[in-house]
Amino acid sequence: MKRNLYAVLLLSVLLAVVYGSGRAVSGCIGQTEQELYVAYRLAMDGQYPDAAEAYRTTAENNRRRSLVLCLFVRRSLLDKINETLATLEHYALPDNPADLAVETARAFAQLEQLEESFIAVF
């Protein structure tokens, strides 16, 4: 029966796409987390201009990755993380490390939510 063959093909393609998109989502989020971590380390080491630049680059890169991510995760979650990342460079100053720590932690939490929104079973 041809239809069953089509259904099997459809399921196989779906599984492959779900697997591929899962990897893509994890990969994109992992890259952003890595970049965010590097930027925060620079700020903690007192290299605030480099940290601000790193935060800006992270925000730009994440916005670019959002074009792919929006196919798989809710746009509102993407908007949220992009907004948070866009503000971080302005906290990378010597006089407000606590704010920077709080906002960076918020960004990490939002990235985690983003990943969970795709991977969570229920």
Place this chain on the structure above:
Amino acid sequence: MLSSITRTLVIYIVAIAAMRLMGKRQLAELQPSELVTTFLISNVASICIDEPELPLFASLTPILLITALEIFNSTLAWYCPRYARLLFGNPVTVIRNGVVDQEALRHLRITPNDLAESLREAQVFSPGDVIWGVIESNGSLSVAKKPEGDEPPPMLPILIDRHLYRDNLEALGFDDSWLEQQLSEAGIASPQVLILLSNGKETVLIPKKAAPKGGQN
């Protein structure tokens, strides 16, 4: 706005492809499971178009998954009559020789008005004109009218794909031994019968092919 147009186009194409893949059966029969499938697909599709916030892939996946499941489900039902009966239910006789089976109507929660309306839709204006009226598993009413003049009586199903219509057998004045005799004359066992019909005078027996290939919907 542009994303809304793109999403509508994509969902439109995918929904049509999904319905096409499920076949004409999906459009014509609408058994309970098929009705659920059609509702689900239409709801998922409309949610995806209405809510641009939802990822496109998250909307396409359920549509394609439901399509594949529906195809597997109908194939399984084709190969396994017991499963088909569990899934689709059995037809229920509500009129026999002009007499309405009120107990069956109560059991099906069909009001006399519903029955009268369905009869009128079938161009029958009195239950007295009906030899056999049955509520099909898709909820529609099928009627076999009493013959007029020299017309032969309508054929009634006796055995269809392992399902014995015992009330028809008894209504025609036959019993199990008549059925066994028909099967032994044809040289087949009851599981090998695809369709056995009779009107009391003539009998039609269609055996299953040795290697069933299933229906192309």
